[in-house]
Amino acid sequence: MLETIKAKRWTFLFAILTLAVIxxxxxxxxxxxxxxxxxxxxIAVTGLDVLFGYTGQVSFxxxxxxxxxxxxxxxxxxxxxxxxxxxxxxxxxxxxxxxxIIAFPASKLVKHFLSLLTIAFGQMxxxxxxxxxxxxxxxxxxxxxxxxxxxxxxxxxxQSNFYLLLAVTILVLVVKQRIIHSRIxxxxxxxxxxxxxxxxxxxxxxxxxxMAFAISAFLTGMAGAFYAHLVTFISPDSFMNTQSNLFMTMxxxxxxxxxxxxVIGSIILVVATELMQSFISYQMLIYAFFILAIxxxxxxxxxxxxxxxxxxxxxxxxxSKLTPANRSLSNQTSKEAD
Amino acid sequence: xxxxxxxxxxxxGLTAVNQVxxxxxxxxxxxxxxxxxxxxxxxxxxxxxxxxxxxxxIVFENKEIQGLPPHKxxxxxxxxxYQNINLFKKMTVLENVMVGCHSRTCEGLxxxxxxxxxxxxxxxxxxxxxMAILDFMNLTDKATQKASxxxxxxxxxxxxxxxxxxxxxxxxxxxxxxxxxxxxKDELRETIQRISDRGITVxxxxxxxxxxxxxxxxxxVLNYGKKIAEGDPESIQNHQEVITAYLxxxxxx
Numbered sequence: 061m062l063e064t065i066k067a068k069r070w071t072f073l074f075a076i077l078t079l080a081v082i083x084x085x086x087x088x089x090x091x092x093x094x095x096x097x098x099x100x101x102x103i104a105v106t107g108l109d110v111l112f113g114y115t116g117q118v119s120f121x122x123x124x125x126x127x128x129x130x131x132x133x134x135x136x137x138x139x140x141x142x143x144x145x146x147x148x149x150x151x152x153x154x155x156x157x158x159x160x161i162i163a164f165p166a167s168k169l170v171k172h173f174l175s176l177l178t179i180a181f182g183q184m185x186x187x188x189x190x191x192x193x194x195x196x197x198x199x200x201x202x203x204x205x206x207x208x209x210x211x212x213x214x215x216x217x218x219q220s221n222f223y224l225l226l227a228v229t230i231l232v233l234v235v236k237q238r239i240i241h242s243r244i245x246x247x248x249x250x251x252x253x254x255x256x257x258x259x260x261x262x263x264x265x266x267x268x269x270x271m272a273f274a275i276s277a278f279l280t281g282m283a284g285a286f287y288a289h290l291v292t293f294i295s296p297d298s299f300m301n302t303q304s305n306l307f308m309t310m311x312x313x314x315x316x317x318x319x320x321x322x323v324i325g326s327i328i329l330v331v332a333t334e335l336m337q338s339f340i341s342y343q344m345l346i347y348a349f350f351i352l353a354i355x356x357x358x359x360x361x362x363x364x365x366x367x368x369x370x371x372x373x374x375x376x377x378x379x380s381k382l383t384p385a386n387r388s389l390s391n392q393t394s395k396e397a398d
Numbered sequence: 399x400x401x402x403x404x405x406x407x408x409x410x411g412l413t414a415v416n417q418v419x420x421x422x423x424x425x426x427x428x429x430x431x432x433x434x435x436x437x438x439x440x441x442x443x444x445x446x447x448x449x450x451x452x453x454x455x456i457v458f459e460n461k462e463i464q465g466l467p468p469h470k471x472x473x474x475x476x477x478x479x480y481q482n483i484n485l486f487k488k489m490t491v492l493e494n495v496m497v498g499c500h501s502r503t504c505e506g507l508x509x510x511x512x513x514x515x516x517x518x519x520x521x522x523x524x525x526x527x528x529m530a531i532l533d534f535m536n537l538t539d540k541a542t543q544k545a546s547x548x549x550x551x552x553x554x555x556x557x558x559x560x561x562x563x564x565x566x567x568x569x570x571x572x573x574x575x576x577x578x579x580x581x582x583k584d585e586l587r588e589t590i591q592r593i594s595d596r597g598i599t600v601x602x603x604x605x606x607x608x609x610x611x612x613x614x615x616x617x618x619v620l621n622y623g624k625k626i627a628e629g630d631p632e633s634i635q636n637h638q639e640v641i642t643a644y645l646x647x648x649x650x651x
Binding site for chain 1: 486489
């Protein structure tokens with residue numbers, strides 16, 4: 061009990077601190093933009109997590125869905141004049157559509173074969189948006205993308221965009237949490253843990269693998285669409301292989317298969333990217349070291365480090381404070397705290 | 399209930415199961431034994447849909463099921479355990495059993511996102527049912543632990559619990575006693591008896607002769623993929639060909 065109260069107090073303190081930092085950052089336009097990028101990346105990486113973290117299907121081509129969402133929404137709003145709020149949904153659905161198509165061959169592959177397929181897919185979409193001059197304006201990119209508006213209000217300032225993105229991110233996290241704690245989420249995790257046994261327990265493995273691809277593509281596509289309407293300019297440069305690797309780095313860094321992991325990973329890497337602007341050409345090199353360090357020392361990411369420290373603290377407390385007589389009692393409380 | 403009709407499977411030049419036929423009567427405990435490599439597990443995999451037989455039929459409740467994928471066979475009412483434990487290691491004991499309920503539940507993506515009353519009701523009933531099964535298998539106090547933290551014997555019991563969660567009419571147990579100590583084996587025998595008392599038909603593959611002879615009603619013996627004998631435990635123990643197959647030694651476990 062005591063531990064739960066203490067844990068709650070820490071969460072509360074942490075929430076206050078986060079709000080204070082956000083409030084401070086919102087005073088300035090550039091810092092607000094960083095907050096927006098954190099939110100957008102959180103959504104995209106949450107999408108990747110549904111695929112990789114829960115069903116164990118690796119993807120090194122998620123920038124493709126990001127691009128499909130961004131270009132889909134942009135072209136629909138510019139060419140057809142549809143309201144951005146609608147085109148964001150349509151753009152996400154375009155990404156979903158391609159997600160399902162790619163999932164049919166992908167659901168038969170595992171590990172390195174799947175990695176190769178997703179890399180190829182990412183490259184295909186990148187090439188497509190680069191060479192179709194008439195449709196996407198090629199390498200020059202598209203400027204003047206309309207901003208999001210709702211009930212006559214246009215989200216012009218970066219700050220207002222952040223409030224919108226924050227709401228969407230929270231919604232996405234709640235939806236993900238609900239999917240994971242349902243029959244479908246259990247099927248996803250069962251497939252990751254042991255596809256043979258999952259199939260034997262009545263789970264249609266292929267169907268759920270494709271479903272995971274669809275959900276993942278939808279979320280990452282949506283993040284791409286929001287990105288386009290936030291910065292109002294897109295070009296193929298934003299959707300290179302590097303972007304896919306960045307999503308994967310964020311996910312591994314934050315911690316796979318968790319709700320908060322993608323958010324933490326996004327915060328750290330977006331901030332790190334901004335801090336490293338002066339030596340941008342070394343960016344991927346530095347990330348590569350990040351990934352190696354994580355994979356070797358903390359395979360469960362930042363969340364994993366936190367859990368590890370917590371367990372360490374609890375077990376140390378038990379050892380030092382307790383006589384064997386009431387040790388069983390403390391085990392119960394520590395279980396509750398978990 | 400389940401009738402195997404001249405089932406044959408060939409892997410390249412090797413005939414792993416050769417023209418095997420037998421019937422499992424409803425409500426019985428049926429034993430399938432044979433020396434190592436006799437094709438018992440392969441036959442299991444054919445019944446549960448992992449392999450499609452090269453020729454022959456598998457008829458379950460008047461329906462041909464050979465060649466159906468495993469998840470459909472589970473849905474029809476055949477559930478299995480695995481010889482080399484195949485649990486969802488990072489999930490808790492309770493979650494493992496909850497996964498087992500999959501084919502008896504139906505709520506989809508939208509209802510999960512919206513948390514509809516119906517979906518919440520179904521989730522609650524899944525938890526209730528899973529806890530009841532854990533209680534039945536004597537694993538209640540382990541419910542919140544990770545499956546990987548269980549002892550070997552407990553993991554075997556969890557495998558059976560998970561298989562029970564899909565309300566099977568026929569339960570396939572693939573060497574459930576492997577790696578168990580004497581006391582655990584006695585408990586297992588009792589458990590199989592109790593499962594049978596619930597009206598579930600059991601097909602048991604096992605090397606432990608004491609267990610097989612004590613618990614089964616009928617036994618089929620395979621050797622080199624062929625059926626060499628079928629009958630009640632007593633007649634099998636005195637069957638000349640069976641004794642020869644087990645290297646001429648007595649069958650005393």
